[in-house]
Amino acid sequence: xxxxxxxxxxxxxxxxxxxxxxxxxxxxxxxxxxxxxxxxxxxxxxxxxxxxxxxxxxxxxxxxxxxxxxxxxxxxxxxxxxxxxxxxxxxxxxxxxxxxxxxxxxxxxxxxxxxxxxxxxxxxxxxxxxxxxxxxxxxxxxxxxxxxxxxxxxxxxxxxxxxxxxxxxxxxxxxxxxxxxxxxxxxxxxxxxxxxxxxxxxxxxxxxxxxxxxxxxxxxxxxxxxxxxxxxxxxxxxxxxxxxxxxxxxxxxxxxxxxxxxxxxxxxxxxxxxxxxxxxxxxxxxxxxxxxxxxxxxxxxxxxxxxxxxxxxxxxxxxxxxxxxxxxxxxxxxxxxxxxxxxxxxxxxxxxxxxxxxxxxxxxxxxxxxxxxxxxxxxxxxxxxxxxxxxxxxxxxxxxxxxxxxxxxxxxxxxxxxxxxxxxxxxxxxxxxxxxxxxxxxxxxxxxxxxxxxxxxxxxxxxxxxxxxxxxxxxxxxxxxxxxxxxxxxxxxxxxxxxxxxxxxxxxxxxxxxxxxxxxxxxxxxxxxxxxxxxxxxxxxxxxxxxxxxxxxxxxxxxxxxxxxxxxxxxxxxxxxxxxxxxxxxxxxxxxxxxxxxxxxxxxxxxxxxxxxxxxxxxxxxxxxxxxxxxxxxxxxxxxxxxxxxxxxxxxxxxxxxxxxxxxxxxxxxxxxxxxxxxxxxxxxxxxxxxxxx
Amino acid sequence: xxxxxxxxxxxxxxxxxxxxxxxxxxxxxxxxxxxxxxxxxxxxxxxxxxxxxxxxxxxxxxxxxxxxxxxxxxxxxxxxxxxxxxxxxxxxxxxxxxx
Ligand SMILES: Nc1nc2c(ncn2[C@@H]2O[C@H](COP(=O)(O)OP(=O)(O)O)[C@@H](O)[C@H]2O)c(=O)[nH]1
Ligand SMILES: [Mg+2]
Numbered sequence: 003x004x005x006x007x008x009x010x011x012x013x014x015x016x017x018x019x020x021x022x023x024x025x026x027x028x029x030x031x032x033x034x035x036x037x038x039x040x041x042x043x044x045x046x047x048x049x050x051x052x053x054x055x056x057x058x059x060x061x062x063x064x065x066x067x068x069x070x071x072x073x074x075x076x077x078x079x080x081x082x083x084x085x086x087x088x089x090x091x092x093x094x095x096x097x098x099x100x101x102x103x104x105x106x107x108x109x110x111x112x113x114x115x116x117x118x119x120x121x122x123x124x125x126x127x128x129x130x131x132x133x134x135x136x137x138x139x140x141x142x143x144x145x146x147x148x149x150x151x152x153x154x155x156x157x158x159x160x161x162x163x164x165x166x167x168x169x170x171x172x173x174x175x176x177x178x179x180x181x182x183x184x185x186x187x188x189x190x191x192x193x194x195x196x197x198x199x200x201x202x203x204x205x206x207x208x209x210x211x212x213x214x215x216x217x218x219x220x221x222x223x224x225x226x227x228x229x230x231x232x233x234x235x236x237x238x239x240x241x242x243x244x245x246x247x248x249x250x251x252x253x254x255x256x257x258x259x260x261x262x263x264x265x266x267x268x269x270x271x272x273x274x275x276x277x278x279x280x281x282x283x284x285x286x287x288x289x290x291x292x293x294x295x296x297x298x299x300x301x302x303x304x305x306x307x308x309x310x311x312x313x314x315x316x317x318x319x320x321x322x323x324x325x326x327x328x329x330x331x332x333x334x335x336x337x338x339x340x341x342x343x344x345x346x347x348x349x350x351x352x353x354x355x356x357x358x359x360x361x362x363x364x365x366x367x368x369x370x371x372x373x374x375x376x377x378x379x380x381x382x383x384x385x386x387x388x389x390x391x392x393x394x395x396x397x398x399x400x401x402x403x404x405x406x407x408x409x410x411x412x413x414x415x416x417x418x419x420x421x422x423x424x425x426x427x428x429x430x431x432x433x434x435x436x437x438x439x440x441x442x443x444x445x446x447x448x449x450x451x452x453x454x455x456x457x458x459x460x461x462x463x464x465x466x467x468x469x470x471x472x473x474x475x476x477x478x479x480x481x482x483x484x485x486x487x488x489x490x491x492x493x494x495x496x497x498x499x500x501x502x503x504x505x506x507x508x509x510x511x512x513x514x515x516x517x518x519x520x521x522x523x524x525x526x527x528x529x530x531x532x533x534x535x536x537x538x539x540x541x542x543x544x545x546x547x548x549x550x551x552x553x554x555x556x557x558x559x560x561x562x563x564x565x566x567x568x569x570x571x572x573x574x575x576x577x578x579x580x581x582x583x584x585x586x587x588x589x590x591x592x593x594x595x596x597x598x599x600x601x602x603x604x605x606x607x608x609x610x611x612x613x614x615x616x617x618x619x620x621x622x623x624x625x626x627x628x629x630x631x632x633x634x635x636x637x638x639x640x641x642x643x644x645x646x647x648x649x650x651x652x653x654x655x656x657x658x659x660x661x662x663x664x665x666x667x668x669x670x671x672x673x674x675x676x677x678x679x680x681x682x683x684x685x686x687x688x689x690x691x692x693x694x695x696x
Numbered sequence: 697x698x699x700x701x702x703x704x705x706x707x708x709x710x711x712x713x714x715x716x717x718x719x720x721x722x723x724x725x726x727x728x729x730x731x732x733x734x735x736x737x738x739x740x741x742x743x744x745x746x747x748x749x750x751x752x753x754x755x756x757x758x759x760x761x762x763x764x765x766x767x768x769x770x771x772x773x774x775x776x777x778x779x780x781x782x783x784x785x786x787x788x789x790x791x792x793x794x795x
Contacts, residue, residue, distance in 0.1 A: 099754060100753065234724055321741065321749065323741075323746060418745045418746065520761070522760065522763060527756075
């Protein structure tokens with residue numbers, strides 16, 4: 003074992019989706035991990051630490067990607083990281099059962115010439131198929147260390163660690179020496195290898211071009227540039243087509259090399275040359291991969307190859323055209339019920355605990371301190387804490403859906419429905435969760451795989467009536483509409499859904515336009531998720547919710563509580579003053595200043611609306627008998643519609659900001675919500691007045 | 697056997713990709729997922745409303761109808777014959793490595 007001491011190395015973990023990356027990451031770092039967002043995008047960023055021979059290894063988890071030429075935002079993150087950041091080595095995880103296809107990425111990574119290690123995972127499945135892998139041969143052909151693993155079963159972990167230690171030690175001595183280009187150097191000469199060499203030479207020669215690319219992508223090598231350029235990378239094309247000194251010569255030399263290739267391949271004259279080459283290079287690389295797989299994979303003679311394909315059997319049911327959708331609805335119903343019923347049990351206990359602390363605080367002196375503690379700090383902390391059970395349970399279950407392979411199938415089952423909304427099928431989950439509580443729903447947009455869907459869904463979610471709005475609906479509906487209460491509540495939910503769909507539609511037509519080319523997706527084999535992975539996923543997300551959104555929620559809640567308790571609770575509070583000042587805004591809707599204050603206090607949480615109204619109307623008895631005496635029916639309806647549509651609470655805003663990474667979406671959401679609420683309430687009130695006069 | 701579009705393929709049968717006409721992005725994505733001219737596809741499901749479901753290189757892929765319209769395929773005649781085609785083509789198309 004090489005001796006190293008007290009250094010910090012950064013190691014990037016990359017692989018195609020579902021290769022077991024998270025499982026390996028968890029196995030190496032345990033709970034010592036940190037979740038955040040990549041700057042500027044809503045893609046989750048995860049890093050972790052572990053000790054290796056006295057050195058500290060920072061493991062950087064990169065989003066799963068099929069190739070270095072990105073298709074989705076996730077894939078772009080991985081590419082940008084590899085091309086720009088500093089790291090000491092790459093661990094490339096492959097799925098043994100799909101070795102051939104996964105080597106496509108391995109070759110692209112190898113072109114970077116960075117110290118690299120290949121971990122062939124899922125050897126258990128591979129061997130169950132009656133196959134054997136010659137790792138030494140694979141290692142020789144790729145020119146880099148190869149470890150056969152079954153991360154799930156803990157197999158190969160120790161070997162991976164010792165190989166990694168060796169690799170880091172070696173690279174520390176001489177980074178350049180370990181150019182992964184070896185993998186290419188060993189390939190048989192072909193028109194493709196010749197073209198690669200020619201293009202690389204052109205790229206090196208053109209120093210202007212090099213320095214342009216290098217400023218944006220310091221880690222990229224001319225060889226990677228050549229490979230990606232030939233594979234049809236449009237990002238790099240921008241550089242070669244840029245107007246700069248020598249660019250004409252660059253274009254000419256590139257074209258000359260490409261034409262020579264076409265002549266060698268006897269290609270037709272009429273073809274689009276770049277697309278032709280990109281395709282030929284794809285065929286060539288897969289050919290190379292197939293050749294390697296053939297040399298390294300042996301079939302066991304004594305194996306029973308008639309084994310049933312379990313995944314295919316499950317798909318026969320789950321993806322069946324008629325029952326696929328009902329199955330999905332059952333899954334989402336279970337997800338919803340479990341999250342919110344189980345969550346409520348934990349929340350009850352948390353509430354008891356908080357009340358207990360509050361009674362202690364209420365006995366403190368002086369009175370103002372007691373009040374701040376009781377209402378501001380403990381109340382605010384409650385606003386944060388009481389939602390954690392939902393967040394935790396939901397992510398625990400979502401992780402099950404994700405890791406089992408079912409999540410990918412949702413897109414298949416719901417494709418034809420969601421298509422009409424301009425959303426992908428997975429967006430269904432966050433939207434439905436919104437009916438329980440908007441906060442976990444907004445966090446669930448992480449499971450979507452493109453930026454546009456994420457933004458769109460997060461602006462739609464606040465219109466899904468969460469359970470905190472229900473008490474207000476029930477109180478008003480009961481007080482004003484007696485026998486029709488049920489119908490009114492139903493209509494309110496419906497109003498929210500329509501507003502949400504309208505918002506989504508409007509976004510697709512305006513700022514977030516969809517330019518879908520259609521879906522192409524892999525459906526991974528079904529696999530039994532690991533409890534440990536589910537737990538870690540839930541835990542890290544809950545932690546990041548408390549740390550990031552939590553602080554904002556706490557701050558805003560304390561502010562709102564102070565406003566409503568200073569200088570004293572009730573009609574003389576600052577919040578009441580604010581309500582009186584802006585009451586004119588709501589005159590056209592028929593709301594008096596008390597109702598206006600109710601709306602303001604509703605920013606804390608919607609339940610608070612009721613207690614605020616109770617206090618300010620100085621209701622001693624039953625609020626539901628008092629309300630009809632001070633509010634008319636059309637105004638009550640307008641008030642309800644307003645509550646359906648305007649911003650649910652500060653917690654949703656905080657989460658919206660932290661999840662999308664930008665305050666502007668939260669601002670847009672509040673403004674749009676208020677605007678829509680005002681207009682709708684206005685229309686509803688006046689239509690109701692007309693109807694009642696008939 | 698004549699070329700057809702993947703859209704018109706029949707579940708249970710297997711085909712070989714002959715041409716991909718989609719835009720640049722689509723061709724790239726298919727390539728990343730292992731579908732290039734020559735790749736063998738086994739159709740699992742192809743109904744009116746849902747995307748196409750197929751098996752390629754041992755993985756299951758779903759492909760939208762719009763894209764399936766742009767992929768030309770050739771049916772593999774029968775299973776036995778198919779085997780011989782596969783192996784002869786393999787040997788031809790492969791770029792063997794030497795260490
Ligand atoms: N059979 C088997 N399954 C594994 C192995 N490693 C991970 N898995 C499972 O494969 C699925 C995907 O793993 P995950 O780590 O989430 O993959 P990621 O998408 O690359 O992060 C999970 O259900 C894991 O439990 C393994 O070595 N063998
Ligand atoms: Mg994962």
